[in-house]
Amino acid sequence: MTNSPEMRDLARRLLTYEAVADKNSRPMESPTLRAYEKLRQCLVSFAGVASFQSIAVRALVLAQAEDPSLCAVQVTADGELQALGDVELLTKLDKDTVGSRQAGEDPPGEAGAILIARILGLLLTFLGEALTLSLLRNAWPDATFDDRNSGNGRKA
Amino acid sequence: MTAEDKVKINKLPTGVPGLDEIVGGGLPEFSFNIIAGAPGSGKTTLAHQFVFTNATPERPALYFTVLGESAIKMLRYQQQYTFFDPSLLPGSIRFINLSQVVLEKDLGAVLEEITKEVTKSSPAVVVVDSFRTMVRGPQDGMDLQAFIQRLALFLASWQATTFLIGEYAEDELRDNPIFTVADGLFWLRQTTERNSIVRKLQIVKLRGQASVPGLHTFRITNAGVQAFSRTFGLTANRRSALGLKRLSFGIPEMDKMLDGGVREGDSVLVAGSSGTGKSVLATQFIAEGIRQGESGIVAVFEERPQAYAERAATLGLDLEKPQRDGKLEILYLRPLDLSVDETMHSILSAVKKVGAKRLVIDSLAGFEMALSPGFRADFRESLYRMIFALTGIGVTILSTVEVDESFIEFPFSTYSISFLTDDIIRLRYVSIDGQLRKIMTVIKMRGGNHAKDIREYEITSDGVVILGKRLTNYQGLIGGLPVHTGRSAAQEDALHDSEVERNS
Numbered sequence: 114m115t116n117s118p119e120m121r122d123l124a125r126r127l128l129t130y131e132a133v134a135d136k137n138s139r140p141m142e143s144p145t146l147r148a149y150e151k152l153r154q155c156l157v158s159f160a161g162v163a164s165f166q167s168i169a170v171r172a173l174v175l176a177q178a179e180d181p182s183l184c185a186v187q188v189t190a191d192g193e194l195q196a197l198g199d200v201e202l203l204t205k206l207d208k209d210t211v212g213s214r215q216a217g218e219d220p221p222g223e224a225g226a227i228l229i230a231r232i233l234g235l236l237l238t239f240l241g242e243a244l245t246l247s248l249l250r251n252a253w254p255d256a257t258f259d260d261r262n263s264g265n266g267r268k269a
Numbered sequence: 270m271t272a273e274d275k276v277k278i279n280k281l282p283t284g285v286p287g288l289d290e291i292v293g294g295g296l297p298e299f300s301f302n303i304i305a306g307a308p309g310s311g312k313t314t315l316a317h318q319f320v321f322t323n324a325t326p327e328r329p330a331l332y333f334t335v336l337g338e339s340a341i342k343m344l345r346y347q348q349q350y351t352f353f354d355p356s357l358l359p360g361s362i363r364f365i366n367l368s369q370v371v372l373e374k375d376l377g378a379v380l381e382e383i384t385k386e387v388t389k390s391s392p393a394v395v396v397v398d399s400f401r402t403m404v405r406g407p408q409d410g411m412d413l414q415a416f417i418q419r420l421a422l423f424l425a426s427w428q429a430t431t432f433l434i435g436e437y438a439e440d441e442l443r444d445n446p447i448f449t450v451a452d453g454l455f456w457l458r459q460t461t462e463r464n465s466i467v468r469k470l471q472i473v474k475l476r477g478q479a480s481v482p483g484l485h486t487f488r489i490t491n492a493g494v495q496a497f498s499r500t501f502g503l504t505a506n507r508r509s510a511l512g513l514k515r516l517s518f519g520i521p522e523m524d525k526m527l528d529g530g531v532r533e534g535d536s537v538l539v540a541g542s543s544g545t546g547k548s549v550l551a552t553q554f555i556a557e558g559i560r561q562g563e564s565g566i567v568a569v570f571e572e573r574p575q576a577y578a579e580r581a582a583t584l585g586l587d588l589e590k591p592q593r594d595g596k597l598e599i600l601y602l603r604p605l606d607l608s609v610d611e612t613m614h615s616i617l618s619a620v621k622k623v624g625a626k627r628l629v630i631d632s633l634a635g636f637e638m639a640l641s642p643g644f645r646a647d648f649r650e651s652l653y654r655m656i657f658a659l660t661g662i663g664v665t666i667l668s669t670v671e672v673d674e675s676f677i678e679f680p681f682s683t684y685s686i687s688f689l690t691d692d693i694i695r696l697r698y699v700s701i702d703g704q705l706r707k708i709m710t711v712i713k714m715r716g717g718n719h720a721k722d723i724r725e726y727e728i729t730s731d732g733v734v735i736l737g738k739r740l741t742n743y744q745g746l747i748g749g750l751p752v753h754t755g756r757s758a759a760q761e762d763a764l765h766d767s768e769v770e771r772n773s
Contacts, residue, residue, distance in 0.1 A: 163369075164366070
């Protein structure tokens with residue numbers, strides 16, 4: 114769970130979970146925003162707004178280096194994410210227009226997964242696997258997470 | 270009102286080894302406590318140990334963080350301790366950050382937030398870390414004292430045991446009205462003494478039960494805070510009746526000098542200059558005990574256990590097997606910043622573990638050197654507490670002490686501790702017939718009719734071997750420069766035998 118592909122995989126699973134689980138959300142609200150918001154609420158509760166905001170900014174800078182389309186995204190002072198929906202929409206339209214992805218290019222919606230993966234990666238660095246999973250279980254109480262020593266598959 | 274009519278105050282385990290003993294058996298349930306001390310003194314770690322020990326899913330712990338250390342960093346570091354169980358988060362232990370409320374609102378809002386969370390969770394434990402950072406200026410609507418008073422009232426009603434953590438300097442202890450509200454006040458100190466750090470804990474107040482007064486040393490290891498009570502955790506022990514049993518050295522002539530051996534539960538001091546065989550005698554004492562089925566502990570400060578056992582082997586004494594069999598433990602204690610209480614803790618743990626009857630401390634000089642400089646000043650008083658505590662549980666202690674050889678006086682110890690010991694055996698060099706030879710004498714033996722003889726001895730491959738009878742054909746032996754009386758050894762032996770016959 115420590116390397117980036119694993120983080121990306123976990124982030125994708127969270128986004129997939131959000132895409133199918135929350136049918137009552139606003140149609141325009143992306144799974145990335147919902148996942149981000151759950152992480153924000155959870156982290157702000159125990160670490161404070163300032164702590165979450167600094168982690169989110171750091172994660173965004175790291176994610177922007179991976180996917181320049183995220184350069185338009187910003188984190189506000191209270192930790193909210195701005196302009197991600199626009200970025201995701203534009204990316205989707207571009208892909209639809211062009212029709213097919215170039216080799217090695219990220220799939221649509223991957224920018225969100227990159228950002229969430231970076232947040233998870235920072236949490237893992239600072240808190241370790243056990244506490245990070247504990248936070249995720251708190252944020253997604255209905256999802257199932259496993260640690261790397263568990264034989265159960267990750268279902269989130 | 271009878272004892273049954275009185276309200277029973279449950280005592281909660283603190284989760285800090287040694288602290289339950291200091292606070293009188295555990296922390297009073299529903300008490301409102303303040304942990305005060307300078308930054309880095311272990312306040313948060315102590316609170317965490319209490320939280321991890323007492324929180325359950327049914328009665329969780331709420332840990333409110335305010336300004337200062339971020340919760341993420343705090344958890345990053347705290348999880349390194351062995352007591353930290355991440356599976357308890359967030360079901361049993363919930364961390365809640367109040368920094369935004371503190372920054373944007375006043376203490377009234379903070380109290381409201383705490384009240385809301387406590388009402389929601391009905392916690393068994395509440396911690397506010399650090400409550401002192403909540404005071405941001407005179408513009409606050411509620412002052413800190415009023416805030417604490419209302420918080421204490423509220424949390425007591427909600428049956429929560431509470432810790433407020435605050436950074437306080439030593440001189441702030443006096444006349445601080447905030448402390449009057451608390452049921453318990455734990456003061457943690459950390460001082461630098463020469464090159465050593467000394468941590469001490471004081472229970473300044475604790476309502477409802479008697480705590481052990483005074484300053485108790487504590488250490489922070491990867492297991493968290495560990496406290497060492499000044500009473501060494503032996504307050505509940507009844508002092509053992511003085512034993513009638515005599516403990517042998519395994520040296521028949523020596524046992525005779527001691528009226529049959531060392532009395533069980535005595536403290537024996539073997540004093541002599543370098544090379545006189547103090548350690549050899551101590552090793553023989555412990556080995557003979559093991560031979561007779563009495564487990565033992567050797568606390569060494571000047572050599573490592575392996576070297577000690579190897580040296581014993583050169584005397585034909587096997588200390589390896591009893592160690593493997595759990596009948597002997599050789600403790601190596603030499604970190605240079607120990608407290609006597611820590612040393613005692615190690616010794617007592619070993620005594621309990623092997624059921625030791627005999628303890629050798631080799632040597633007091635090494636022991637003193639292993640202590641932090643600040644504790645060396647109290648060495649004599651500390652020895653008194655240690656010897657009293659150990660002999661009280663029936664352990665017989667043999668300590669060695671090096672004394673500077675003098676030819677104008679006959680000192681027993683450099684520590685003026687002879688009053689602490691029941692028996693004193695003095696070894697020394699004497700100059701006889703162009704040789705530096707060794708003599709021993711029993712100086713003192715409480716409750717025993719010890720021999721008054723001065724005996725010559727040698728250290729051979731069999732250990733200490735006492736030669737012949739008492740040295741009667743020399744005068745001034747204890748001065749180290751004896752004068753021959755002019756009588757032959759045979760004449761002296763005849764005189765000695767007739768004297769023995771007269772006395773018997």
